[in-house]
Amino acid sequence: MRLGAILIFLIFISCRPTYDLLVKNGQIYDGLGRPAVRGDVAIKNHHFVKVGGVIKGKSKQVIDASGMALAPGFIDLHAHIEPISLYPDAKSHVMQGVTTALGGPDGGSPLPIGAYLDSLLVTGIGLNVGYLIGHNTVRNHVMGLVNRQPTDQEMEKMQRLISVGMQDGAFGISTGLKYLPGAFASTEEVIGLSKIAAAEGGIYTSHLREEGLGLLDGVAEAILIAREADMTVVLTHHKAIGQPMWGSSVKTLAMVDEARKEGLDVRMDQYPYTASHTGISIVIPAWALEGGIQAFSDRCQDKLLRDSIRSGIIYNLINDRGGNDLRRMQFSKIDWKPDFLGKTLHDVVIGEGKEPTIENGAEMIIEIQLHRGANCIYHVIDSADVANIMQHPMTMIASDGRLTQMNEGHPHPRAYGTFPRVLGHYARDLKIITLTEAIRKMTSLPAETLGLTDRGIIAEKMWADLVIFDPVKVIDRSTFTDPHQFPDGIEYVIINGVISVDQGDFRDSRSGQVLRKAKQTNRTKNASKSVKK
Ligand SMILES: [Zn+2]
Secondary structure (H helix, E strand, O other), X not given: OHXXXXXXXXXXXXXXXXXXXXEEEEEEOOOOOOOOEXXXXXXXXXXXXXXXXXXXXXXXXXXXXXXXXXXXXXXXXXXXXXXHHOOOOOHHXXXXXXXXXXXXXXOOOOOOHHHHHHHHHHHXXXXXXXXXXXXXXXXXXXXXXXXXXXXXXXXXXXXXXXXXXXXXXXXXXXXEXXXXXXXXXXXHHHHHXXXXXXXXXXXXXXXXXXOOOOHHHHHHHHHHHHHHHOOOEEEOOOOOEOHHHOOOXXXXXXXXXXXXXXXXXXXXXXXXXXXXXXXXXXXXXXXXXXXXXXXXXXXXXXXXXXXXXXXXXXXXXXXXXXXOOHHHEEEEEOOOOXXXXXXXXXXXXXXXXXXXXXHHHHHHHHHHHHOOOOEEEEOOEOHHXXXXXXXXXXXXXXXXXXXXXXXXXXXXXXXXXXXXXXXXXXXXXXXXXXXXXXXXXXXXXXXXXXXXXXXXXXOOOOEOOEEEEOOOOOXXXXXXXXXXXXXXXXXEEEEOOEEEEXXXXXXXXXXXXXXXXXXXXOOOOXXXXXXXX
């Protein structure tokens, strides 16, 4: 009787699969920039348990990855995941191979972060998310949209909020010094707040004060903050905006190299496009927007003030994000006037029966802002700067893309195509960087930046975030005229060991985790229960 029971137990053990998922015959890019090696990868309990060579043993699921490349899941260091409660599956990101996204960019974040992170665990999320705490959000909360320096008390309040955000698991602080109310903040204020994040090991991610004419000063300010607050700084979506600044990436990269020689940890991220995307108010002088929409509207009633607002916009249209041509601004989101979607400011001005002059464009922008504003795509970046920045070893790939769903608005194509575009267009076709380097910029480099020691590399004991793509086919398909298209060639996306893209088809598996600095929690549907480090 006893012998029989032991026998049955032994048979049971020998029939049990050794692995949850076995990926066979792939070209394994480990994420560290080393040459690919051919072999298998085995996953069990949401982690890589064996990497390389021929792996024997039973597995619940097997993927034949012959002819495919295996890379660690992509980590998007600048992601507009604000709509994640609306689109918890995060399909537009996951379909391009993103397994981890960092939210709270450009100075905007949830507040308080702790409660928000807890709320994400209720529905489950389609990818791993972490957050930065946003300076603009904190300043607005304490001071409102005012153009002045904080009192000592206000500064203390802001510092406390940053400190609580860090305790709640933020990975650092972000600023949007081009946006309100960040534009009203002094460098000293940003240093004083960044130090609080630095004390908890956080990073500082800077949407620079200027990316056009004032770009070099903007870079210098971010480097100064790195030095004074003694922390890692990421110049996010690094670029040179507007024709007068084209070519100046040579100078900004030299500044980064100089700072790094000094021992400062200055890094960059970048999206692989020659157009930016943001609210139309970016071309309106910041002083005109102080106090919010009613105050702006009041100023526009005053003829003298309206003239000087118009002059400020004209200056920006010529020298900065307008690109000196109304055809360079294209509407991407305008809820109250959907027939503008996809059209350029040039088309819209003509549609109103006017000449497409810069002056008429400026007047139209005032009118649009007086309604409920709009988001635009700005075709004002030079391809040589894109290539130059991409080739820098400390540049990471990040989308700056907003979670979206099919046929909603007219998004920047980066929302669907960033990572496949770098792999297919920039690495394979243009050979701007190698495939191994492209993968490093999407995986181990951002993981290291965030201090994630258990992701971003294909190695034993790491979380099993994995992208399997066809290196011959991989390419973005989303374009400026027809953005709602998923990429080609991303065959499988595996998040914490769970398949989320299966032979190119999306599966709503919600296996993402909420990542908190220094500790991680996970109560989502499909991944493991406790993941404390
Ligand atoms: Zn930004």
